[in-house]
Amino acid sequence: xxxxxxxxLLKLSGEALAxxxxxxxxxxxxxxxxxxxxxxxxxxxxxxxxxxxxxFWRGRQGTNMDRTTADHMGMLATVMNSLAMMDAIEQRxxxxxxxxxxxxxxxxxxxxxxxxxxxxxxxRIVIMxxxxxxxxxxxxxxxxxxxCEIDADVLLMAKNVDGIYDSDPAKNPNAKKYxxxxxxxxxxxxxxxxxxxxxxxxxxxxxxxxxxxxxxxxSIVRAVCGEKLGTLISNE
Numbered sequence: 001x002x003x004x005x006x007x008x009l010l011k012l013s014g015e016a017l018a019x020x021x022x023x024x025x026x027x028x029x030x031x032x033x034x035x036x037x038x039x040x041x042x043x044x045x046x047x048x049x050x051x052x053x054x055x056f057w058r059g060r061q062g063t064n065m066d067r068t069t070a071d072h073m074g075m076l077a078t079v080m081n082s083l084a085m086m087d088a089i090e091q092r093x094x095x096x097x098x099x100x101x102x103x104x105x106x107x108x109x110x111x112x113x114x115x116x117x118x119x120x121x122x123x124r125i126v127i128m129x130x131x132x133x134x135x136x137x138x139x140x141x142x143x144x145x146x147x148c149e150i151d152a153d154v155l156l157m158a159k160n161v162d163g164i165y166d167s168d169p170a171k172n173p174n175a176k177k178y179x180x181x182x183x184x185x186x187x188x189x190x191x192x193x194x195x196x197x198x199x200x201x202x203x204x205x206x207x208x209x210x211x212x213x214x215x216x217x218x219s220i221v222r223a224v225c226g227e228k229l230g231t232l233i234s235n236e
Contacts (some may be wrong), residue, residue, distance in 0.1 A: 163212060
């Protein structure tokens with residue numbers, strides 16, 4: 001298989017890594033993701049990863065906690081996922097670095113764009129944790145920002161559903177799946193595929209987004225190779 005993209009930013013949801021257990025990390029899911037990352041890396045593709053933290057902490061979880069405090073806890077949850085993914089990837093022989101937007105030098109590097117690009121050139125996978133480092137920003141926004149900063153060819157969003165629908169397919173059996181959307185469609189139709197800030201950032205910087213199902217067979221590899229799956233979001 002031949003890759004379509006030279007440099008990618010892959011956004012993984014924390015919930016997807018939990019699998020059916022819905023909390024923590026599912027070793028089988030992590031192993032399947034790593035298997036595909038190894039294949040993509042061996043194709044010569046440069047890989048950046050942003051991982052959510054919803055399998056450990058999501059929002060305020062029904063509490064009256066201060067939003068900023070809750071968001072900082074969510075950032076720490078992304079570090080747990082990132083360290084676990086780094087360990088799993090390095091067990092397969094691929095050097096990996098975790099960089100964090102919040103400074104925690106005992107466990108990871110600070111996020112510095114030039115270091116990220118240097119790691120890519122040396123064949124390392126880079127996992128970017130702690131979102132943007134700011135509360136009130138989702139990991140979708142962080143993924144969009146990092147994709148723009150590293151000049152990624154595409155932002156791949158691996159989700160629990162196989163694309164973007166006009167309504168929730170879990171609630172509406174007649175929900176219509178879109179094969180292609182523009183960023184203007186996302187904003188104007190209020191679709192929940194990604195938040196408005198992330199969509200606007202990708203639109204302004206002309207970074208296409210592909211939303212697809214993580215649990216489909218070999219879906220990450222297929223997405224990198226340009227196979228038609230999921231929903232493509234672009235400027236045109």
